[in-house]
Amino acid sequence: CNCPPQWTGERCEIPVHLCEGHCHNNGSCYTPHPYVALCNCLPGFTGPRCxxxxxxxxxxxxxxxxxxxxxxxxxxxxxxxxxxxxxxxxxECVGYCSQGNCTIGSEGPVCQCPPGYSGKRCEVFLCRGHCQNQ
Incomplete structure (x- = not known):
């Protein structure tokens, strides 16, 4: 299902609580309009979510x-x-991949291996001993 902003879940059956966990550092959340959450920050904090x-x-x-x-x-x-x-x-990408490119994913660094390499850090050379004229 393609849920409207105020609903979530497999069948849009769960209401979204916009303020839940929205503001950091004990900022107070309020909803001036439907589907819009804003934060009032405590002194010493700033930013859209404090x-x-x-x-x-x-x-x-x-x-x-x-x-x-x-x-x-x-x-x-x-x-x-x-x-x-x-x-x-x-x-954490610096020096993380033996070969290939490193990007930061939701769990941390992820290597994108070039052809001929595999492994979590692209450390496995797939052609070793199998290819001629390397």
């Missing part, structure tokens, strides 16, 4: 969060799969 901390920028769609450690308030970037570093600036 995902940006004022004073710290996360890269590669990382989400900034205020955390409390040892009675101190700190800012931390929560990185999406495939990225790491203090500001999510490091791609």
């Amino acid at each position: 995902e940006h901390c004022i004073g710290m920028t996360c890269m590669n769609k990382g989400v900034c969060q205020k955390i409390y450690e040892n009675s101190a308030e700190n800012l931390k970037c929560v990185c999406p799969p495939g990225y790491q570093g203090a500001r999510c600036e490091k791609s």
